[in-house]
Amino acid sequence: MTTQTADEITKILKDRIAEFLPSARWEETGEVLRVGDGVATIYGLKNAMAGELLKFQENVYGIALNLETDVIGAVIFGETQKVHEGDTVSLTGRISEVPVGEALLGRVINPLGQPLDGKGPIQTTKFRRLEIRAPGVVQRQPVKEPLQTGIKAIDTMIPIGRGQRELIIGDRQTGKTAIAIDAILNQKGEDVICVYVAIGQKLSTVAQVVNTLETYGALSYTIVVSATASDPAPLQYIAPYAGCSMAEEFTYNGKHALIVYDDLSKHAVAYREISLLLRRPPGREAYPGDVFYLHSRLLERACKLNESLGGGSLTALPIIETQAGDMTAYIPTNVISITDGQIFLESNLFYAGIRPAVNAGISVSRVGGNAQTKATKKVAGKLRLDLAQYNELAAFAQFGAELDKVSMDQLNRGARMVELLKQPQYQPLSMEEQVVIIFAGINGFLDTIPVSKVREFETQFLDYLKKNSGAVLREIHEKRDLTDAQKELLSKVLNDFSNQFNIKS
Amino acid sequence: MIESSITKKYAEALFGMAQLDQQVEKIFMELLQLKELLKIDPKVNEFLENQRIGEKDKLVMLEKILNLKFSKLISNFLLLVWMKNKIKELPVIIAQYEQLKLREEGKIIVQVVSVEALKVAQKKELKDYLNKQFHFEAELREEIREEILGGMIIYIGDQCLDGSILGQLAKFRQKLIAS
Numbered sequence: 233m234t235t236q237t238a239d240e241i242t243k244i245l246k247d248r249i250a251e252f253l254p255s256a257r258w259e260e261t262g263e264v265l266r267v268g269d270g271v272a273t274i275y276g277l278k279n280a281m282a283g284e285l286l287k288f289q290e291n292v293y294g295i296a297l298n299l300e301t302d303v304i305g306a307v308i309f310g311e312t313q314k315v316h317e318g319d320t321v322s323l324t325g326r327i328s329e330v331p332v333g334e335a336l337l338g339r340v341i342n343p344l345g346q347p348l349d350g351k352g353p354i355q356t357t358k359f360r361r362l363e364i365r366a367p368g369v370v371q372r373q374p375v376k377e378p379l380q381t382g383i384k385a386i387d388t389m390i391p392i393g394r395g396q397r398e399l400i401i402g403d404r405q406t407g408k409t410a411i412a413i414d415a416i417l418n419q420k421g422e423d424v425i426c427v428y429v430a431i432g433q434k435l436s437t438v439a440q441v442v443n444t445l446e447t448y449g450a451l452s453y454t455i456v457v458s459a460t461a462s463d464p465a466p467l468q469y470i471a472p473y474a475g476c477s478m479a480e481e482f483t484y485n486g487k488h489a490l491i492v493y494d495d496l497s498k499h500a501v502a503y504r505e506i507s508l509l510l511r512r513p514p515g516r517e518a519y520p521g522d523v524f525y526l527h528s529r530l531l532e533r534a535c536k537l538n539e540s541l542g543g544g545s546l547t548a549l550p551i552i553e554t555q556a557g558d559m560t561a562y563i564p565t566n567v568i569s570i571t572d573g574q575i576f577l578e579s580n581l582f583y584a585g586i587r588p589a590v591n592a593g594i595s596v597s598r599v600g601g602n603a604q605t606k607a608t609k610k611v612a613g614k615l616r617l618d619l620a621q622y623n624e625l626a627a628f629a630q631f632g633a634e635l636d637k638v639s640m641d642q643l644n645r646g647a648r649m650v651e652l653l654k655q656p657q658y659q660p661l662s663m664e665e666q667v668v669i670i671f672a673g674i675n676g677f678l679d680t681i682p683v684s685k686v687r688e689f690e691t692q693f694l695d696y697l698k699k700n701s702g703a704v705l706r707e708i709h710e711k712r713d714l715t716d717a718q719k720e721l722l723s724k725v726l727n728d729f730s731n732q733f734n735i736k737s
Numbered sequence: 738m739i740e741s742s743i744t745k746k747y748a749e750a751l752f753g754m755a756q757l758d759q760q761v762e763k764i765f766m767e768l769l770q771l772k773e774l775l776k777i778d779p780k781v782n783e784f785l786e787n788q789r790i791g792e793k794d795k796l797v798m799l800e801k802i803l804n805l806k807f808s809k810l811i812s813n814f815l816l817l818v819w820m821k822n823k824i825k826e827l828p829v830i831i832a833q834y835e836q837l838k839l840r841e842e843g844k845i846i847v848q849v850v851s852v853e854a855l856k857v858a859q860k861k862e863l864k865d866y867l868n869k870q871f872h873f874e875a876e877l878r879e880e881i882r883e884e885i886l887g888g889m890i891i892y893i894g895d896q897c898l899d900g901s902i903l904g905q906l907a908k909f910r911q912k913l914i915a916s
């Protein structure tokens with residue numbers, strides 16, 4: 233925290249007093265008729281634009297949302313208590329904007345761009361509108377580069393591309409935020425700017441996330457936008473749009489950005505609150521009619537720009553919390569239909585010790601496959617097949633039926649693959665590491681090893697490989713492909729290592 | 738005063754009728770009388786709001802009274818306003834009628850808030866300024882409000898020019914506490 237001495241403060245005040253010039257200008261004004269719950273009804277302001285920033289007294293601002301015949305419905309940011317009935321409201325002529333730019337990196341801010349971390353004011357002169365139209369067809373190009381999350385189960389089976397929107401969905405306590413945080417941590421050194429938007433979260437959770445990011449050195453390329461449960465609904469409502477604008481600043485400057493909306497269910501709830509207070513008619517589950525548009529216009533802003541616009545990208549990872557696994561509720565179905573795929577997390581998998589608790593069967597990625605590296609593609613196909621066969625047989629095997637050898641082999645292989653896909657938090661793996669490990673799995677090098685030893689095998693093998701044949705890893709990393717020669721070499725190394733490992737254990 | 742688009746429709750209708758009959762000024766005078774009547778005599782309001790008197794009886798009574806004192810147009814208008822249950826909006830309708838009348842004469846109401854009454858020279862200066870700026874003749878409505886400390890606030894419809902000391906102090910305060 234920057235500290236200032238009394239002398240410095242006096243000097244600043246003196247400067248400001250000297251600078252002050254009395255001035256007056258014509259303003260269009262209105263009058264507050266009703267106020268409460270973060271919403272005000274204003275009489276007058278006939279020329280207000282939809283979404284225009286309104287200035288209340290005492291430096292409180294709001295946004296005009298409902299433009300009706302004689303009155304305006306507006307949401308108030310900040311302290312509603314400072315706004316009274318009969319107060320004057322004036323138009324600012326500006327559509328709501330947020331500060332953007334490099335100065336925000338490493339900061340924790342509220343959706344209005346005001347710092348919350350006590351690291352001093354944010355020095356930026358650039359602003360972007362809160363709501364802009366998503367780029368059109370001409371401005372885009374197909375998703376083609378991978379966005380590595382560093383999580384084996386995701387990068388191999390549900391790959392995410394830069395510019396994609398991949399939903400993370402699951403019950404509470406299934407590790408949704410953990411996946412998003414891991415994805416952010418894995419962007420270290422990848423030149424991807426990350427934005428984490430906390431909507432309606434507990435302050436303690438946000439503090440924990442910030443702490444994690446700082447510990448693992450990820451805060452320097454991350455912006456945390458925080459609208460916690462204690463903030464008024466209007467702030468929670470604009471939080472994802474604010475975060476998106478901040479991320480877009482990088483996207484439109486040719487960089488890659490990743491934004492996490494944690495989570496959109498609470499965003500919908502905040503919007504429902506505002507809508508009901510503005511007396512908009514409620515629809516299904518009391519959400520307003522435009523709750524689909526609320527999320528679709530937000531997620532449509534994720535994009536991969538074409539080369540003439542710099543080729544930047546904005547990848548979105550929205551998070552949705554389901555209640556007791558109910559995917560068919562209103563908001564989950566909406567967001568599932570908007571996004572380019574989803575990662576389903578299940579609590580029974582989580583409690584069975586399969587973490588990340590990804591249900592590979594129903595998780596999909598509709599565009600990420602194009603972005604996968606050749607090397608990953610070569611191993612991922614077989615992995616999916618092995619797992620699918622295992623899941624089918626596992627249900628069958630529970631009856632205790634006698635199984636033939638082929639089935640038993642498939643069961644054994646599957647159990648090891650499931651074990652192989654487990655991964656602790658905050659330990660992302662690079663693409664080449666993932667490839668060699670999956671390669672070992674699908675080619676049966678693990679079949680002779682007890683399931684309980686699989687993870688031990690994995691870590692030791694990676695160490696062994698780095699020590700003895702580091703060149704293979706580097707080659708896969710550079711060429712992004714797995715050639716036959718490399719496969720042969722890997723098989724040889726794996727054979728040697730398996731023998732050693734078996735003798736040791 | 739809160740004007741709604743509905744009351745405006747009433748005012749426009751009445752003004753249009755008055756224009757047809759070329760009685761704009763006369764009707765306005767009668768409207769002012771009516772306003773005074775409603776303001777001064779609480780018995781009128783009491784009678785109008787009394788629940789025990791039937792709507793039909795009220796109508797008959799009203800008709801009789803109105804025919805005595807007011808022209809046909811005004812009494813018909815009032816009966817309409819009464820039947821549409823808009824009698825409470827009458828002051829607003831009258832004010833809007835006045836605005837329409839002034840606009841027809843090329844004048845616009847300008848509300849001036851100051852600490853003490855403006856001198857004749859000041860008024861003239863202000864009128865000249867407004868005429869130069871916006872090309873209309875200002876019909877000044879003065880209001881004395883001591884808490885603005887000095888200077889003046891000018892309202893033209895929704896537009897507001899705050900040149901009061903109170904307003905400047907508020908700006909100054911914001912400037913000092915801005916981060």
